[in-house]
Amino acid sequence: MPVIKVEMFEGRTIEQKRELVEVLSKETARITGCSVESIYVVIDEVKKENWGAGGKLCSDKYPD
Known part of the structure; x- marks a missing residue:
């Protein structure tokens, strides 16, 4: 039973x-x-404000 998490x-x-x-x-x-x-x-959907990459919040890096 494979489980794929996205x-x-x-x-x-x-x-x-x-x-x-x-x-x-x-x-x-x-x-x-x-x-x-x-x-x-x-x-699993995540808000950009709850995800960080490269030392910054993704909401700052990738604004809409």
Whole structure:
């Protein structure tokens, strides 16, 4: 039972998340030889203000 955890900034549409889950599941099944039904994908959306990179908050580095 593979579990794929995706951490990304919030703001993607439900359609984008749906496609991401579908593609990640299909490709993981193809590569590992397990069934698509056995794969779980967890999307954890993070606010830019709660993520730091290079010593700065991402909300400062990547303003909208």
